[in-house]
Amino acid sequence: MPLGDFLVAYLQKIGVTHLFGIPGDLVIRLFLRFGRRRGLRIITLSHEPGVGFAADGYARATGRIGVVCVTYGAGGHNMVNPVAGSYSERVPILVLSGGPGEEERKLGTLIHHQAKEIESQLRIYQELTCAARVLDDPLAAARTVHETVQAIWREQRPGYLEIHRDMVERPIPVPREILDWDGALHFARSDERRVDEAVRETAARFAAARRPFTMVGIETFRFKLQREVRALAERMGAPVTTTVLAKGAFPMDHPLHMGVHIGPLSPPPIVRRVDRADLVLNLGTLLTDMNLGSRPPQITRDRSIWAVGGRVNVSYHTYTDVHIRDFVRGLLHVRLRRHRERVRYCDNLPPQAPGVERRLHVTDVLHEVNRFLRGRRGFMVVAESGDMLFAGLDVRVERGGGYLAQGYYASMGFGVPGALGAQLGTGVRPLVLSGDGAFQMTGPEIAQAPRHGLNPIVLVLNNGGWQIFRPVVARHELLDVPNWPYARLAEAWGGRGFRVARVDELRAALAEAARTPSFVVVEALVSPTDLSPVSRKYIAASARHGRRAGA
Ligand SMILES: Cc1ncc(C[n+]2csc(CCOP(=O)(O)OP(=O)(O)O)c2C)c(N)n1
Numbered sequence: 382m383p384l385g386d387f388l389v390a391y392l393q394k395i396g397v398t399h400l401f402g403i404p405g406d407l408v409i410r411l412f413l414r415f416g417r418r419r420g421l422r423i424i425t426l427s428h429e430p431g432v433g434f435a436a437d438g439y440a441r442a443t444g445r446i447g448v449v450c451v452t453y454g455a456g457g458h459n460m461v462n463p464v465a466g467s468y469s470e471r472v473p474i475l476v477l478s479g480g481p482g483e484e485e486r487k488l489g490t491l492i493h494h495q496a497k498e499i500e501s502q503l504r505i506y507q508e509l510t511c512a513a514r515v516l517d518d519p520l521a522a523a524r525t526v527h528e529t530v531q532a533i534w535r536e537q538r539p540g541y542l543e544i545h546r547d548m549v550e551r552p553i554p555v556p557r558e559i560l561d562w563d564g565a566l567h568f569a570r571s572d573e574r575r576v577d578e579a580v581r582e583t584a585a586r587f588a589a590a591r592r593p594f595t596m597v598g599i600e601t602f603r604f605k606l607q608r609e610v611r612a613l614a615e616r617m618g619a620p621v622t623t624t625v626l627a628k629g630a631f632p633m634d635h636p637l638h639m640g641v642h643i644g645p646l647s648p649p650p651i652v653r654r655v656d657r658a659d660l661v662l663n664l665g666t667l668l669t670d671m672n673l674g675s676r677p678p679q680i681t682r683d684r685s686i687w688a689v690g691g692r693v694n695v696s697y698h699t700y701t702d703v704h705i706r707d708f709v710r711g712l713l714h715v716r717l718r719r720h721r722e723r724v725r726y727c728d729n730l731p732p733q734a735p736g737v738e739r740r741l742h743v744t745d746v747l748h749e750v751n752r753f754l755r756g757r758r759g760f761m762v763v764a765e766s767g768d769m770l771f772a773g774l775d776v777r778v779e780r781g782g783g784y785l786a787q788g789y790y791a792s793m794g795f796g797v798p799g800a801l802g803a804q805l806g807t808g809v810r811p812l813v814l815s816g817d818g819a820f821q822m823t824g825p826e827i828a829q830a831p832r833h834g835l836n837p838i839v840l841v842l843n844n845g846g847w848q849i850f851r852p853v854v855a856r857h858e859l860l861d862v863p864n865w866p867y868a869r870l871a872e873a874w875g876g877r878g879f880r881v882a883r884v885d886e887l888r889a890a891l892a893e894a895a896r897t898p899s900f901v902v903v904e905a906l907v908s909p910t911d912l913s914p915v916s917r918k919y920i921a922a923s924a925r926h927g928r929r930a931g932a
């Protein structure tokens with residue numbers, strides 16, 4: 382079977398429905414193969430970074446592999462940043478790149494789109510993926526595809542396959558076991574004896590604890606454990622927080638959910654409760670500075686259990702080859718002491734000031750977004766990097782809605798394209814929270830929404846620039862961005878636009894947006910000196926950190 386046809390059939394077998402890409406002459410044959418009748422649905426956007434973020438948003442929201450197809454060099458290199466983000470935050474992405482054929486490589490001339498060497502792009506992707514291969518051997522091609530996809534799934538990280546243009550029609554043998562395989566992908570398996578022991582020791586510590594506490598991290602979401610984690614939390618009866626990166630992995634309106642933990646920058650009741658805990662159960666929490674509020678964990682190791690990265694640390698004991706799925710499922714099968722703590726959800730928002738005929742503050746925007754979400758089912762909030770990444774921590778999505786953000790890699794530009802991909806995969810309407818600076822990076826991809834039948838609501842907080850840095854940058858003009866006519870652009874691009882400066886205007890615009898079938902951009906004017914409560918804390922802490930490091 383031609384390699385190109387094998388790839389299409391293989392991706393369909395594992396449940397891939399969409400392919401995100403931009404063609405080029407070195408990939409066009411492969412690209413067209415995917416788009417054949419009965420092939421995959423091809424989604425093109427304007428710029429490869431948008432394409433990469435869209436595939437990442439699709440993968441995050443659906444739990445399936447996001448597939449991108451780009452041309453060699455100019456396209457592949459343009460895709461590096463989103464793929465790096467997927468690597469950091471453990472999102473399964475398959476990058477397919479074209480490349481020059483064998484004969485043209487033998488000519489001895491440089492080939493267009495080439496950087497340093499023909500292999501340079503492969504080497505770059507080796508740094509950013511769990512597996513990166515060139516399909517240059519027809520005999521091994523099918524197996525290489527299979528191994529790469531299995532690695533992507535097992536590790537929940539991107540993988541890379543380079544297919545030179547003369548390989549697309551090349552017939553390849555497909556081994557029997559791949560033909561007979563049912564298309565099911567599997568996560569890594571644990572050592573059962575170690576799982577048993579880790580679970581028994583955890584249960585014993587839990588039984589002895591008087592004030593246990595659970596933190597839910599991103600691995601629980603990537604390894605599809607939401608239902609199990611919820612059942613476990615209910616059996617334990619202890620408060621649950623999520624990390625910055627895992628916001629949305631535990632239902633925000635669950636009675637045991639206390640809010641988002643971000644180390645010492647958390648809402649004071651969370652800081653106090655974690656300090657008082659005599660046992661902290663960390664499920665799938667990556668140890669990142671963002672998750673921990675720029676400070677090493679305050680939780681001492683002898684009163685914590687960490688399950689992440691295929692191992693479980695119970696106090697000072699380390700169990701290797703214990704993956705989080707088996708650990709959580711194991712805990713569901715043993716007797717656990719039940720605690721009955723009453724938990725109060727908390728955030729960082731001060732109460733909203735009275736009156737609606739007044740200028741908007743960032744906290745008003747958050748109150749209004751929460752008010753909007755309270756009354757409605759089925760929205761997916763997508764928070765951009767910048768002030769909105771921290772502001773978003775105080776947004777509460779109820780009744781089964783979702784939440785997506787790059788809570789660790791924190792690249793600007795994820796918001797709008799990530800939301801497009803998420804809506805394509807799930808059908809859930811996104812509400813994007815973006816700054817004006819971030820919108821100017823990839824926000825114009827919203828112009829693609831009508832073509833693909835998508836209709837996100839994008840709230841652009843226009844504070845005149847990259848203002849999250851304003852408290853620490855003396856020359857404010859270095860942070861300026863031009864003032865785009867966001868609402869008018871939205872109208873010109875086939876959506877609707879609103880420009881609001883007051884609380885009542887924002888409330889009305891959001892209500893109207895909910896009734897509007899097309900995409901909507903709501904530009905909200907806020908002062909350049911205004912920031913969300915968590916950003917204020919974060920910037921102050923990181924400035925202290927920087928001074929200490931520099932001293
Ligand atoms: C791709 C990328 N470049 C640069 C940064 C550094 N950065 C973080 S926030 C920010 C400014 C964000 O500005 P805006 O989107 O207007 O949000 P604001 O903080 O003003 O609300 C910058 C430049 C980044 N995170 N990602």
Ligand SMILES: [Mg+2]
Nearest residue numbers: 816817818846
């Ligand atoms: Mg801004």
